[in-house]
Amino acid sequence: MQIKMNGKRVKVKKGETILDIAKRNGINIPTLCYHPDLKPEGRCRICLVEVNGKLVTSCNTKVEEKMEIFTNTKRVLEARRLNMELILSNITYTRKDFELIKLAKELGIRKIRFKKHVDNSKGRGPIEIDNHRCILCGRCVQVCQNIQGINNIDFVNRGIFTEVTTPFNIPIKDSPCTFCGQCALYCPENAVRERAFSEKLIKYVEDMNLIKNRNKVVIVQTAPAVRASLGEMFGAEPRTLVTGKMVAALRKIGFDKVFDTNFGADMTIMEEANEFVKSIEKNKNLPLITSCCPSWIRFAEETYPFLLKNISTCKSPQQMFGAIAKTYYAKKIGVKPEDLIVVSIVPCIAKKFEAEKPEMKSAGCNDVDIVLTTREIGRMIERKKINFSKLGDGEFDEPLGIPSGGGAIFGATGGVTESVLRVIYEIFTGKKLKKVNFKQVRGFEGIRDTEIEMGNKNIKIAIAHGLGNIRKLIESGEWKRYHFIEMMACPGGCIGGGGQPRPTTWEIRKKRIAALYEQDKKMKIRVASHSPAIKETYKEFLGKPLGKKSEKLLHTKYEKRKPKYF
Amino acid sequence: MKKLNLLILKYKKEEFNLLSLLEETVKVKGFLSFETLNYISKNLKIPLAKLYGMASFYSFLPTAKTGKYVIRVCNSPSCYLNGSQEVLETLKKVGIGVGKTTKNGKFTLELTSCIGCCDSPPAMMINNKVYKNLDKTKIRNIIKGLK
Incomplete structure (x- = not known):
């Protein structure tokens, strides 16, 4: 089929949209509500083009025979600009690095002629929706409904009173929301965002002197997925790892010690692998389901309480690290647990909720005091006027900063499974592991499964990421067939988490995952149980995996919970 | 509650028509409370957010208690x-x-x-x-x- 675009003849296939064709031919059409991961809805009306004398949205109009398309006539440009002005009239405050303002500049808008109508802002829970900034593009609603399948938010009311909110305006923390934060990740305007963990505490972190005067020690842990994405906030390509620069920047902000959550991840692997071996030997509570993802845990506690006995009792790496820091490390450096402030930097919004759980207090106070997302720390570095791209490479502190490659790949979907496999291989077969890479468990499909032979055992594994896929796996009853299941609430695993830099698309997720595997490849120690830091911690402090002390510090319990209103 | 159950049964069988279900529910219940909508949502497996979004769109579907x-x-x-x-x-x-x-x-x-x-x-x-x-x-x- 042939159509005309801006006067040129272009070959097209049936079913393609006008936007697809323009992209292929190097013609730029500005878009706002369109996102490559989502179904185009034509809501923002920025991508207008003229087809045979009519204005249509190019993102969801399919090509037809004899179409004559113009993408930049005067009429088109004026219409786009008018629509942009109307959208801008809805918001009160914005920052120039958000998608919306970049686009407005591109369209040449300097002044907004229209007055604001909506004025109702509500903040609540780890996630807040700010209607001062919302432009009703509908990405968050689509993610919540189609990708995650939680269906917690939708458009409410009509006309100029339309807003995105929960049914009956219930506070988000009392709703069935799992705090996966995908809505915030897809928002082009930071209208849906993480709640600052506690503004007072963040001020403490920013102004380190305040804490030093009070004889407090502030340590920070950085999650495996942050180093693969933080650079994007400072203009780096998605595949660059910024481990060294990140450590240097954190030191410049003023943290006393910079540690690696990968150490916590290694510990999680040790505990989880041993738990798995135990349940295989006793043939009890199989399949074992991973527990690293707090959003998945909240989802299970609320929706699938019958699965709770199958979920590994291990805490997540963040909480394990916090518990070890407040007990073992605080003792080692001679500081009271209350005076040791543990900050963690994570790609996740649900971790904020997890750190506040009442059962996460192994030393009498919160194991993790402050949780910041990748975006928050990025903004903090910016505010401190640190020139991130020109920083030298810093190194993690010892002893909680020397990880194995197993911990490094935790941020990718399938990563937890692979690390656990590396450890249990040696337990089951008694031989040293030669082929470290279990490529069978890598990949991007929403639900994958595989079988792996180890010694005389045949282990069936399933991996699901994205809450929608998790629901599919559980409700089909398929989950009973497996021995080990990895569940991650965000598509792509933690590297696609709700606190990651925007924009995040599947392309970018794949690049971040590739970066993590490259990092693993370069590591000397690839198996968690070979790590000297882990060996030392067990020798000096914990005893053995699943021992009395680790049972107390590193494991937790789950209970059936009901959202307050349901 | 009985009447509401009957309504839900009726609409389960019929070609699904959300708007008239909500209209008839208003006739029975007076208004669409959280409990009512939640009940419908659970029984018909429609997300509550969708039901509330719809109810708040139409001014003839009240979501709070109304006067006589x-x-x-x-x-x-x-x-x-x-x-x-x-x-x-x-x-x-x-x-x-x-x-x-x-x-x-x-x-x-x-x-x-x-x-x-x-x-x-x-x-x-x-x-x-x-x-x-x-x-x-x-x-x-x-x-x-x-x-």
Whole structure:
């Protein structure tokens, strides 16, 4: 089929949209509500083009025979600009690095002629929706409904009173929301965002002197997925790892010690692998389901309480690290647990909720005091006027900063499974592991499964990421067939988490995952149980995996919970 | 509850029609409370957010308890230009505010989109009865008649 675009003849296939064709031919059409991961809805009306004398949205109009398309006539440009002005009239405050303002500049808008109508802002829970900034593009609603399948938010009311909110305006923390934060990740305007963990505490972190005067020690842990994405906030390509620069920047902000959550991840692997071996030997509570993802845990506690006995009792790496820091490390450096402030930097919004759980207090106070997302720390570095791209490479502190490659790949979907496999291989077969890479468990499909032979055992594994896929796996009853299941609430695993830099698309997720595997490849120690830091911690402090002390510090319990209103 | 169950059964069997289900539920229950919508959502497996989104879109599907008489004043252009704001002011003087229910539980006042009386504006509806060509004295008389 042939159509005309801006006067040129272009070959097209049936079913393609006008936007697809323009992209292929190097013609730029500005878009706002369109996102490559989502179904185009034509809501923002920025991508207008003229087809045979009519204005249509190019993102969801399919090509037809004899179409004559113009993408930049005067009429088109004026219409786009008018629509942009109307959208801008809805918001009160914005920052120039958000998608919306970049686009407005591109369209040449300097002044907004229209007055604001909506004025109702509500903040609540780890996630807040700010209607001062919302432009009703509908990405968050689509993610919540189609990708995650939680269906917690939708458009409410009509006309100029339309807003995105929960049914009956219930506070988000009392709703069935799992705090996966995908809505915030897809928002082009930071209208849906993480709640600052506690503004007072963040001020403490920013102004380190305040804490030093009070004889407090502030340590920070950085999650495996942050180093693969933080650079994007400072203009780096998605595949660059910024481990060294990140450590240097954190030191410049003023943290006393910079540690690696990968150490916590290694510990999680040790505990989880041993738990798995135990349940295989006793043939009890199989399949074992991973527990690293707090959003998945909240989802299970609320929706699938019958699965709770199958979920590994291990805490997540963040909480394990916090518990070890407040007990073992605080003792080692001679500081009271209350005076040791543990900050963690994570790609996740649900971790904020997890750190506040009442059962996460192994030393009498919160194991993790402050949780910041990748975006928050990025903004903090910016505010401190640190020139991130020109920083030298810093190194993690010892002893909680020397990880194995197993911990490094935790941020990718399938990563937890692979690390656990590396450890249990040696337990089951008694031989040293030669082929470290279990490529069978890598990949991007929403639900994958595989079988792996180890010694005389045949282990069936399933991996699901994205809450929608998790629901599919559980409700089909398929989950009973497996021995080990990895569940991650965000598509792509933690590297696609709700606190990651925007924009995040599947392309970018794949690049971040590739970066993590490259990092693993370069590591000397690839198996968690070979790590000297882990060996030392067990020798000096914990005893053995699943021992009395680790049972107390590193494991937790789950209970059936009901959202307050349901 | 019995009536609601019957309704749900009916709509489970029928070709699904959400709007008329909600309309009939309002007839049975008076308004769409959280409990009612949650019950429907669980039984028909429709997300609550979707039901609430729909209910809040239509002014004839109330989501909070209403008074005995629901006054709906048309706020579309032809009524607006012909004095719907004055109607609201008069009602306010009688003690009925927009979006509120009077303390004695008798009146609820809401704005609505066009009710098809553009030929004789301004217009309002009280429950299912339409009143046209309103002015101050007319409104006072109507409200007095209902008290």
